[in-house]
Amino acid sequence: MSQLLNELATIAGPGGLLTGDEVSSRASGIWRSDGIQAQAIVRPRDTEQVSRILKLCNKAGQSVVTHGGLTGLVEGAISAPDDIALSLERMNQIEDVNVVDRTMTVQAGVVLQAIQERADDHGLMYPLDIGGRGSCTIGGNIATNAGGNRVIRYGMTRDMVLGVEAVLADGTVVSSMNRMIKNNAGYDVKQVFIGSEGSLGVVTRAVLRLRERPRSQATVLAALDGFDKVGQLLKTMDAKLGGALSAYEVLWNEFYRLVTTPPAKQKPPLSQDYPYYALIETMGGDPEGDHARMESALAEAYEEGLVADAAVATSEAQRQEMWAIRDDVEQTTHFDPNFIFDVSMRLSKMEGYVEEVNRRLTATFGDYTNFTFGHIGDGNIHFAISAGDSEESAREGVERAVYEPLHAIGGSVSAEHGVGLEKKPYLHLSRTSEEVALMRTLKRALDPKGILNPGKIFELAPG
């Protein structure tokens, strides 16, 4: 072992350094088949060890890629053979839950689901919920500013994190473990680390804001006969439900058909002939009243001509069935190759944008399938597109069809997944050169040697 690895092993203690097969036998992502490439995986037990590790690596100019649960979808935590992977898997302690302050203090390696469950034990809720909940870590959630199904009500991870402790590239520990909703004492330095994909510092601990656990969820699946009504219905439901609206998901016809037709298990609660379906949910504090309110809101929407048909979930089982329809993205994997996207744009531009993407797919590929759905209350569309003969030959054509039209409408190539390596070639479509230059300025100021997650998001030297 090199001198550096020896020193890292000493810092991390017994079992703290993995090399050789212990590295390559681990998958590089939980949905990937290739093994991790890295000189070693170092697994610190506390912030002080992280600080010593980074200090050492910084001195040596050694690149470091931080690993959380490896559930990311944009190659944001992929390491190269020369990198050191810094895994926070042994920093998995929930340090404190305070039911009066409604905060939880955690180490960065705690798995999201453990946080959700611990909050629930105290009659509270940590609102972040994403598909990777059983594997993703809060450190990764913070590094990627994770979103999910409830953003319309509770915001993204940025809005759920009160304080952060992070270690800078040079080993400096910046403990900004604020516990208050309001704190304007100088710059809010934690914002720098949230959503920076591990490139400006390594988040080691955090203070999370908890909410009261909802006492009821009221859920409706509505059919809409035009896209203009998608926006109008959102406004009506939002206005009528007065703060309780927690999900507004929309399924385009093709997606709805796919996930309510065998081999999919779910049956269609509404006819398959409408162009759009909205899955609408509230989280409330008054089980009886909340369902009545949802029905009253729905009645108002009928009167305004916004809803063509609707099904109300009258039991938890029915509620689960409706979500199973929304969540059955797996059906799209029957189509090969299969490209999944995560983009966002203003609601007023969405219909035209989706049409434009389909026009471009037709022009490029002739035949294709595009299953469209997403968190439309947040302007966030997911596409599952199949086109071309192979992943390799079709990727660029599909990506360009999806990403290029975003530029003209001020849309984003990444609503919630981040940039990593995968979206780096397209970042310029969503950010001006001055914005990227400012990102570089921040990177150089905080990580002058460029050791943290190098090459992700943007190149350090302007192209």
Next chain:
Amino acid sequence: MSQLLNELATIAGPGGLLTGDEVSSRASGIWRSDGIQAQAIVRPRDTEQVSRILKLCNKAGQSVVTHGGLTGLVEGAISAPDDIALSLERMNQIEDVNVVDRTMTVQAGVVLQAIQERADDHGLMYPLDIGGRGSCTIGGNIATNAGGNRVIRYGMTRDMVLGVEAVLADGTVVSSMNRMIKNNAGYDVKQVFIGSEGSLGVVTRAVLRLRERPRSQATVLAALDGFDKVGQLLKTMDAKLGGALSAYEVLWNEFYRLVTTPPAKQKPPLSQDYPYYALIETMGGDPEGDHARMESALAEAYEEGLVADAAVATSEAQRQEMWAIRDDVEQTTHFDPNFIFDVSMRLSKMEGYVEEVNRRLTATFGDYTNFTFGHIGDGNIHFAISAGDSEESAREGVERAVYEPLHAIGGSVSAEHGVGLEKKPYLHLSRTSEEVALMRTLKRALDPKGILNPGKIFELAPG
């Protein structure tokens, strides 16, 4: 006029540069009597002019203090005789309102109330509301991350701003005018400018997130017989009201007595003998249902023994009367000298903290008055303290009594007002040296010559 002033006059065009009496005859703050000190006030009409002004000043090493509505309370926009004051008062255009996207695009000099009214014209709401609404500008709100009465529901300014355009010290225009709720395409660079008190860039335009206008407000004043119940009642109301809770203000006994006893105009809706009073409000979408829900939540709180007595507002006039009680801070000005504070801490530490402040005031001054109230749902206390013989002789003793105990409990010397010059000596009580060092790193990276609002928040060179 100097060469620099001549060039500034050329850039800003007719009426764009004020000097001499035109400067000194303007108050340095809307609640201050001293005049503005500055070489000149330059008043650009657009972002391009701001860019040219800063480029010129940066080249000359000329300090620039940006002026919004001058409603700040911490000497954050005070300029010195050598400074150039950059006033955005002529950049006061509302550029666009989109009712589908629920966004408003504004220039930084637009007054908050104009934004509120324009949103209202479209059946929408911009939720920020603070006392200075008729004079403060959105640029100042962004620079100070303004809070106010509805933070518990809608967050602070940081949570209401989707995009920002800012000019860096060297004149670079960073246009980050995002219009989406979700956008993880690289670092969220706008976060750098929000709450940095004009020291990292000059915000020139912004995209604001609008909400549906509430259809009803239900308001209750509750009397509580112990501080433990302040926290418990907050939890019960929050859980029961399911997202509709928009204000949870608490008045300590001395404040309540003061503002419900002549010469104050308001009569006490509840006996003056309780230690705490909570003003609770919801914003909802269902006028009848919302009032019933508030009464049901109150009934639950009674059952749990959390509320000793309560008055429900049954008309808009009664609602206004309850808020007039909360807002009648002017009564504290009958006591001289009068020191107003804005601090925050965890709810679990609040009762002990207030006791400690009073202990210290007794120890230092013997006699004093301390009227305590605030946005307790956010952990934000305001004190109006009168002690000592004169403002000059008492200031340091009062400030130390209030600020010093915050250090041990992780509280903030500034919940919402910012730091400016006034709180700069106390910043170290709420931020670690590593946090302040990181603030300096950001400042040096974005404004290497230190021309923007120099000397505010912290000294550029570590002390």
